[in-house]
Amino acid sequence: MSATTKKMILAGLMAANPGLFCCPLCASPMSLTECKSLICSNHHCFDLARDGYINLLSRPAGGKYGKELFASRKAIVNSGxxxxxxxxxxxxxxxxxxxxxxxxxxxxxxxxxxxxxxAIQELAAAGPHQSLLGVGLDISKEGIALAAKNNNTSTIWCVGDLAHSPFGSGQFHTILSILAPSNYAEFQRLLTADGRVIKVIPGQNYLQELRGLLYGRSSRQPNADSEIRERFSETFEITEARHFQYKVSLQPPLLQQLVRMTPLSWAADQNKLQTVLQLNELEISVDLSVLEGRKLPS
Ligand SMILES: [Zn+2]
Structure with a gap:
């Protein structure tokens, strides 16, 4: 798919969903001009990138998440x-x-x-009910640029700050927060009246083998996940919850990609990190909880 095609698909999705965006600087409504920019009523203007995403940050944000991390994460997610x-x-x-x-x-x-x-959009699209529009938001331009390389015709990718999110109120039926920081006040604002938040949180044994090899302790801070769960249930009524615990055996190059993907490797001792990177196989624990919640009546 050419860059021009991607940009036209993006413009088409924006035109079909008026009201989705609001200005990240002044919160006024935005409209699409000549299929090339989103502009607000106060003339703040953001151009569609030719590769099929939009950058709605007023200034570039730094971050520890580089291209290599995102490429590794993509490989891990795609590996199943x-x-x-x-x-x-x-x-x-x-x-x-x-x-x-x-x-x-x-x-x-x-x-x-x-x-x-x-992955979720592709799986859910097989469902019987409704067409889907995905919107991916991240503060990292590297992450979004890589996301836009997918030839997906029903997703809008945007660089933006969740704390000043560039969307109108009540625009989303579902908000996903997968192993990512949440902003519950903003989630409340962005959800439709009957919308749902789906949050994935790591349990105590998540990646415990890696933690053991890099830091000599195998579990996360005890109860970290129950604190997150408690805070979630103060803002949302839990409608579904499921715990996933399983092991995946990883070999090179996936094992190295997992190490690069996780913030666990950032502060690790270089010698220990090298030892892990040279392993031929490691069995890794996945321990994750999925919570789905709806807004509490206000
Ligand atoms: Zn504005």
Whole structure:
């Protein structure tokens, strides 16, 4: 798919979903001009990138997440490492019948290179009910640029800051927050009245073998996940919850990609890190909880 085609598809998705965006600088509504820019009523203007995404940050954001990390994460997600979790989430989405005719709008808040959203959309599209529109938001331009390389015709990829998110109120039926920081006040604002948040949180044994090899301790801080769960249930009524615990045996190059993907490797001792990078096989624990919640009545 050529860059021009990607940009035209992006413009088409934006034109078909008026009201989706609001200005990240002044919060006024935005409209598409000549299929090349989103412009607000105060003339703040953001151009569509030729590779098929839009950058809605007013200034570039730094970050520790580089190209290599996103490429590794893409390889891990595509290898099926998270498949049971992504399949479950797609089932939650596909199983909901929404009122009205428009597409089921899914925001992946902190989508990185977009692999989870792409996988979930593909799986959920087989559902019986409704067409889907995916919107992937991440503060990293590297992540979004990689996401836009997918030839996906029903996803809008945007660089933006969740704390000043560039979307109108009540625009999303589902918000995904997959191993990413959340902004619950913003989620409340962005959800439709009957919308759902689906949050994936790591349990105590998530990647414990890696933690053991790099830091000599095998489990995460105890109860970290129950604290997240408690905070979630203060803002949302939990409608579904499932715990996933399984092991995946990884060999090179996936093993090295997993190491590069995780922030666990950032502060690790270089010698220990090298030892792990030279392993021929490692069995890795996946321990994740998926929570689905709806807004509490205000
Ligand atoms: Zn503006």
């Amino acid at each position: 490492f998270f498949e049971p979790v992504d399949t479950y989430i797609s089932g939650l989405i596909a199983g909901r019948k929404l009122a009205g005719n428009g597409p089921h709008r899914i925001l992946d808040a902190g989508c990185g290179e977009g692999s989870h959203l792409a």
